[in-house]
Amino acid sequence: NAGVTQTPKFRVLKTGQSMTLLCAQDMNHEYMYWYRQDPGMGLRLIHYSVGEGTTAKGEVPDGYNVSRLKKQNFLLGLESAAPSQTSVYFCASMGAGNEQFFGPGTRLTVL
Amino acid sequence: GQQVMQIPQYQHVQEGEDFTTYCNSSTTLSNIQWYKQRPGGHPVFLIQLVKSGEVKKQKRLTFQFGEAKKNSSLHITATQTTDVGTYFCADSTGGTSYGKLTFGQGTILTVHP
Secondary structure, eight states: OOEEEEESEEEEEOOOOOOEEEEEEEOOOOOOEEEEEETTTTTEEEEEEEEEEEEEEESOTTTTTTEOSSSTHHHHHHHHEOOGGEEEEEEEOOOTSOOOEEEOEEEEEEE | OOOEEOOEEEEEETTTOEEEEEOOOOOOOOOOEEEOOTTTTEEEEEEHHHHHHHHTEEEEEEEEEESSEEEEEEHHHHHOOOOOOOEEEEEEEETTGGOOOEEEEOEEEEEEE
């Protein structure tokens, strides 16, 4: 099993550009999450999904949109990137014991 | 909303010394989870504490949940260079609803050989 995978690993955007981050999990988990990690601030929840076709806002949702069209995939979109969105983005899914399994992350820089 | 404070932010130790990180909240925590993130890596689940006063051990790691469920700690005995990384505590916001986690800021551990 690959677990949780994320693409791309790195990306540089210019202000105003758009992009989509893809998260995939092969563990048949219902719940999936998108976090951003900034120095000294831990991980903050952006959006989450409790099943195919459903999404909800987390702590810092502004400037992001998500979709969960298939159970195994959770997409995070930035419609108009801003320098404040420079961060490391992690996707996670939740196992049966409430533990979260994280992907390797996407390092995004917005110039 | 729920805030989880973690101290210290940084800890430098010599190999063989002990290390402790603390997680505190002004409100009652639901469940506490601990994660480890190696430099350049992703968070990896270590353990979950559920009960008041609970103590769990994993080899050299000891995890405690306070009696009032407002604090938790992770203690590493005789640190090794493989223990280097950032240790996060996380509270399950609103009980176990949807598994949402509120993370502390993390403690960055450096181990000098």
